[in-house]
Each structure stands twice: as C-alpha cells, then as structure tokens.
Amino acid sequence: MKQLTINAARLEKAIHELGRIGVNGQGGLDRTAFTPADLAARDWVKEKAAALGLDVRVDEAANIWAARSGKRSELPAIAFGSHVDTVPNGGKYDGALGVLLALEIMLVLKEQGIRTRHPLELVSFSAEEPNPFGLSTFGSRTVAGKLTRRDLEGVRDDTGRLIIDALRQAGGDPERYGQARRMPEELAAFLEVHIEQGKRLLNRGIPVGIVTAITGIYREEVTVLGVPNHAGTTLMQERTDALLGAAEAMLALERVCLAHPSDEIVGTVGKITNEPNAPNIIPGKVQFHMEIRGKTRADIQEAIDKWEMQAALISSRRGVRIERRMLLDQHPVGMDPLVAGTCALQAEKLGYAHAPLGSMAGHDAAHMASLTRSGMLFVPSLDGKSHCPEEASRIEDIEKVGNVLLHAILALDEKLDA
Numbered sequence: 001m002k003q004l005t006i007n008a009a010r011l012e013k014a015i016h017e018l019g020r021i022g023v024n025g026q027g028g029l030d031r032t033a034f035t036p037a038d039l040a041a042r043d044w045v046k047e048k049a050a051a052l053g054l055d056v057r058v059d060e061a062a063n064i065w066a067a068r069s070g071k072r073s074e075l076p077a078i079a080f081g082s083h084v085d086t087v088p089n090g091g092k093y094d095g096a097l098g099v100l101l102a103l104e105i106m107l108v109l110k111e112q113g114i115r116t117r118h119p120l121e122l123v124s125f126s127a128e129e130p131n132p133f134g135l136s137t138f139g140s141r142t143v144a145g146k147l148t149r150r151d152l153e154g155v156r157d158d159t160g161r162l163i164i165d166a167l168r169q170a171g172g173d174p175e176r177y178g179q180a181r182r183m184p185e186e187l188a189a190f191l192e193v194h195i196e197q198g199k200r201l202l203n204r205g206i207p208v209g210i211v212t213a214i215t216g217i218y219r220e221e222v223t224v225l226g227v228p229n230h231a232g233t234t235l236m237q238e239r240t241d242a243l244l245g246a247a248e249a250m251l252a253l254e255r256v257c258l259a260h261p262s263d264e265i266v267g268t269v270g271k272i273t274n275e276p277n278a279p280n281i282i283p284g285k286v287q288f289h290m291e292i293r294g295k296t297r298a299d300i301q302e303a304i305d306k307w308e309m310q311a312a313l314i315s316s317r318r319g320v321r322i323e324r325r326m327l328l329d330q331h332p333v334g335m336d337p338l339v340a341g342t343c344a345l346q347a348e349k350l351g352y353a354h355a356p357l358g359s360m361a362g363h364d365a366a367h368m369a370s371l372t373r374s375g376m377l378f379v380p381s382l383d384g385k386s387h388c389p390e391e392a393s394r395i396e397d398i399e400k401v402g403n404v405l406l407h408a409i410l411a412l413d414e415k416l417d418a
C-alpha cells in the first residue's frame with residue numbers, strides 16, 4: 001500500500017497564498033493581531049476550513065476552531081494548529097505553517113476517506129505574537145484559563161483602541177469571555193508544528209525536530225550604582241564608575257552562559273540605561289535587564305548562581321553597589337513524552353532523521369500543555385532567520401514534518417482512550 005502523505009505542492013501553494021495577506025513594501029508581513037490584515041488572514045482560514053466541510057466556529061477569544069467528527073463523538077478531540085498573526089515585518093512561516101499544515105491534514109483525511117476515532121480540531125489561536133495590546137499568546141492562554149475577562153479590563157493599544165472592541169471585530173465575545181476556556185476532558189492531545197527559528201536543525205542537517213520542552217525565561221532588572229563625578233578631575237584610581245561595573249557584569253553573563261554545559265542556556269542584556277549619560281560625567285547609575293533562558297529551571301538557576309558570584313566579585317573590586325529585582329520567572333514547560341515519543345516513532349517509520357530539542361521561544365503549546373498532553377514539531381529555518389521577511393524553510397523539510405504530524409495524529413488516535 002502506498003504510504004499516506006501530505007501533498008507538498010499543494011501546501012507550498014497555500015503558504016504563498018496566505019503569505020500574500022498583509023505583505024508590505026519590503027516583502028515582509030504586517031499582520032499584527034486584530035489589524036485588517038490579520039482579520040483578512042482569519043477569513044482566509046475560515047473559508048478554507050469551511051470548504052473542507054469542517055465545522056467552523058470562532059470562540060469568545062476569537063480563536064478559530066474547525067472540527068471534523070470522529071467515529072466516537074464521546075471521545076475528547078485531538079487538536080492541532082498554531083497562529084496566523086505575525087510580528088511587524090515578519091515572515092510567512094512563523095505560526096502560519098502550523099495552521100496550513102493542519103488544513104492540509106484535514107484535506108488528506110477527507111480525500112482518503114479516513115475517519116478517526118477521536119474528533120479532530122484545527123485551531124488558529126488569536127494574537128500569539130507580542131502586539132500593541134501587550135497580551136501575547138492571548139488565545140491559547142484564554143483557552144487554558146490563564147487569561148480571563150478581568151485581564152482585558154481597560155486594555156488599549158497606543159491609539160486608544162480597546163482590546164474588547166478589537167476582539168468583537170474579530171468575532172470574539174468579551175461579554176461571554178470565560179466560555180472560550182476549554183476543559184481538560186474535552187481534549188485528548190494538542191500538537192503544533194512551528195519553524196525552529198534557530199539554526200540547530202539546519203546545522204546538523206536534520207529535517208524533523210521533536211520538541212522536548214519550551215524554554216523558561218528568567219528576567220531581572222539589575223541596577224549598578226557608582227559615584228557620578230567630574231570626568232576630568234577624578235583620577236582613574238579614584239573612580240567608582242557604574243557603567244564599567246555594569247559592562248563587566250554583562251560580560252560575566254556571557255561567560256557564564258558560554259561555559260554552561262547545556263548549549264540551550266542563553267543570556268541576553270537587551271535593555272540598558274545609563275545615568276546621567278553625559279560625556280563629561282562618570283556614570284553614577286546603570287540599569288539593565290538581564291535575561292536567561294534555558295530548558296530546565298535547574299539550568300537557569302545554575303546560570304543565575306554563577307553570575308551572582310561574579311557580580312559579587314565585581315561589586316567588591318570596583319566598589320559599585322549592585323541591586324537586583326526579579327521581573328519574570330517563567331518556568332520551562334515540558335512537552336508530553338507520549339506525544340513526543342509517538343512523533344519520534346513515526347519519523348523513524350517514515351525514515352526521516354529527527355532529533356529532540358528544546359524550544360528557545362515561547363509558543364501556544366506551552367499554555368496548551370497545562371490543559372492536555374501537548375507536543376511540538378520543528379521545521380529547520382533557513383539561515384536560522386525568523387521574525388523578518390527572509391524567514392523561510394525548505395518545502396522538502398516541511399513535507400517530512402507534515403508527514404510526521406499526519407501519522408502522529410493517526411497513531412495517537414489509535415493509542416489514546418483505547
């Protein structure tokens with residue numbers, strides 16, 4: 001019997017078709033959540049899903065769900081999908097690929113007349129990316145019960161538009177918001193295909209990435225206090241320069257992360273202010289945000305501890321005071337071993353090279369994991385580029401990951417609730 005596969009040529013056409021919605025002069029996509037382009041992309045998804053005979057509904061958080069009934073309607077659904085909103089000047093693969101593959105799989109099942117035991121649901125989550133309302137992974141957090149009506153109170157973008165108005169326009173319902181929440185008993189599993197947005201798979205020539213965990217993010221605000229003084233009359237050995245102390249502390253973060261045994265520990269200082277920031281005054285106060293991401297909370301803690309020791313040394317040697325305030329401590333989220341194992345087995349059966357890896361970016365699946373057994377598959381990103389117009393993946397890789405998703409869904413359909 002011929003192996004069941006997705007139709008890569010058809011999928012490629014769909015990628016470019018959806019990729020035209022919101023395209024700007026630089027060839028990137030401006031499809032920020034709840035903008036006219038995002039609404040047009042949503043309409044495109046709804047139309048395609050309806051044309052497949054799926055039961056399309058938009059929930060109170062404006063998430064799009066498209067259901068296909070199973071042989072046993074009492075079973076919980078296997079859901080899969082991602083998001084179609086983009087960052088400003090983003091690419092056509094981030095998020096969209098997961099939704100398009102979900103559509104393609106529904107199409108293959110229809111063509112082949114395959115009826116699963118479980119109901120299947122395609123989902124396109126609202127506002128996954130950071131957006132002017134300051135609420136990212138909006139749809140999946142609502143579905144998981146982590147974002148409630150109260151969190152929307154008075155939330156506006158910088159033009160003064162209320163999120164509840166934006167939501168209404170997208171087909172959501174702020175008055176009955178809580179109903180968008182799904183219950184664990186309604187879902188058997190959630191799977192999301194996404195581009196890797198890094199170079200690990202590409203560098204190793206591996207087409208199928210099986211996500212083991214979604215990165216934890218730790219952020220703190222570090223304040224380095226020195227003594228502001230005259231830049232001419234204060235001799236070098238008499239200075240307590242906050243900026244030089246901060247610079248050393250930042251370099252220490254780089255050293256600690258480079259030396260960490262896990263290559264998935266990354267540290268970044270992406271935000272900094274210097275006071276008084278005048279050419280003739282020795283800096284008196286520097287504030288920066290230090291971010292550490294890692295696959296396990298223990299890895300992150302190890303990096304924090306090592307950095308703390310370095311910071312204490314810098315502080316005593318230079319006489320600067322270092323104050324710290326924790327801003328975020330989002331723990332890593334493990335993906336479900338059964339889902340990941342099923343994906344690995346299917347990749348094996350299909351003869352595709354695959355590798356486990358941690359996701360260094362946040363995703364809807366991280367929130368769905370609190371609701372149901374969840375897994376993610378990664379497609380290699382060309383040049384590791386993402387959130388830019390050059391974002392791309394090879395169709396041969398996409399095809400392989402799509403086939404793994406298709407067979408993993410069918411295998412889970414047999415395995416779960418058996």
Ligand SMILES: [Zn+2]
Binds near residue numbers: 083094095128194
């Ligand atoms: Zn994404």
